Amino acid sequence: MRQKGRFAGFSIYLSNSTRREDWILCYKDGPELPPLDFNTTCIKYGRYVIYYNERLKGVTYPDAYESVVYTTLCEVLVHGCTKSGVYGVNCDKVCPINCQEQRCNVVNGSCLGCRPGWTGDKCDQSCPTGRYGIGCNRKCVGHCTNKVTCNREFGHCVNGCASGWMGDMCDKACQLGYFGRNCSGVCSKRCISTCNFTDGSCDCAPGWRESNCSEECIPGTFGVSCQHRCSGNCIANETCSRFDGSCPKGCKPPYGGLTCDHNALMGSLSVDYKKDYNGITIGLSVSLTVNFIACAVIIFLLSGRILQNIRTKNKAHSCKNAAQSTEGIGGVLEEKNNYQEILVCADNNEYQMIQASEDIVTEQGSTYLNLAFSTL
Incomplete structure (x- = not known):
């Protein structure tokens, strides 16, 4: 029991060097006490097999653990294939081709790691589109020509960079003043400022x-x-x-x-709107012309009405004077006249009614008809 307590809590590492940071854990004992005859399988690859145990101050360990570590190993056996790249009971099977450094589990042949651009237990699946690198954990930057995805192993653009980009990963834009494929184009000196780095366009x-x-x-x-x-x-x-x-x-x-x-x-x-303003000007001119003609017609009609009223008043005045001049005569006419000129006066009425009263006046053998007109 005491020997087990000293043995308890040990660890087994594999490594290709003696540096602690390079060690790969294969097995860790605890918290129960281990058997003195111990066997384990490490599906790892390394040049060195390292046995390690410790009792550190300030660390509480299980009660069955001895406080002092004593390592007494009678025999250590390491079994495996004598050459890399094979696995199986007889070490006659070849590890999958895409295994990292072509190393695989010596028992079942699963890869201990994949080459860049591959994934899966046997590393037989390529990286998804847009991903690359070990474990397919890196993303393509997306500036390859024709938008083709990058190389799944190292992320390079197989057919070169898209216009405006440069560098192995096509992740660097052209410097100011340059544009196009491989940034070989030079911006025009007639650009107000620098041109677009992809196609060279500018103001x-x-x-x-x-x-x-x-x-x-x-x-x-x-x-x-x-x-x-x-x-x-x-x-x-x-x-x-x-x-x-x-x-x-x-x-x-x-x-x-x-x-x-x-x-x-x-x-x-503005020149761009001159047509619209010309249209407005033409419309305004037509409108003003129509209004001018309408005003002229109204003025003409009003002036005609005014002149008509003036003429009517003049006629009425003439008729009045004529009537006054004939009142004293009393219907006596000269003997030699066979007819009398009839004076007709009218006001603004649309028609007039003639009233006639017949008075036959005879004087010195002559017969006359005396007519009197009145207007309504």
Whole structure:
């Protein structure tokens, strides 16, 4: 019993070196007392088999453990295949090809670890798409050309990097001023600032267009990336400067300003909305014309009514004077007249009624008809 107490709590490690940090635990005893004839199987690989035991101060151990460690080993036997890469009772089976360093369990042939890019007990399964490395525990950065996944072993892009990326892992963007495949393209000097590192596109300086600023503005356009339209108000209908939109010979009256888009009468109009304002101007002009004609017609009708009233009043005044001049005559007519001119007066009534009263006046053998008119 005492010998077991001294033996209790031991550990067995495997290692390829004598450094403690390189040891791989194979077996740990406890808390019960071990048998003195002890056997175990270690499914590990190593050059050294290390037996270790301890009693540390301040650590409480089971009651059956001896307080002092004495190691007395009569015999230590290590059984296994004499060469690596094989397993089985007779060590005649080859370990799976994708086992790390081609080492496997000497009993069942399972891999002690897999080569980069493989997984599974027998390391017969490749890493899932987008993963790589030992244990498939690393993720592809995703910048391979044509969005192809990276190499499952080391994460490299087999067909190179996508435009704008560089480095073995295609995880570094192009430096400022460069773009494209392998960062071999140089940004145009006509870019306002640096270009896009993938395709070289940029905002062009005034007067230039296209993604790489290689083309001049189309006539009639100007400015940054040629995004503005000329005002169309240049003298002699000349096109404006492609750089700032100014007119070479100046502006048509009454336009002014750098780009001749300021109308001194109507204010500044944006060229992009000139059609809308022209439409409004035409509509307003038509409306004003119609209103003018309507006012002219009304004034004409009113003036006609006023003139008619004036004429009516004049006629009424004439009739009144005529009536006064005939009252004293009393119906006596000259002998030689066979007829009398009839004076007819009318006011604004649409019709008039004639009342006739017959008075036959005979004087010196002449017969006359005296007619009196009255208006309603």
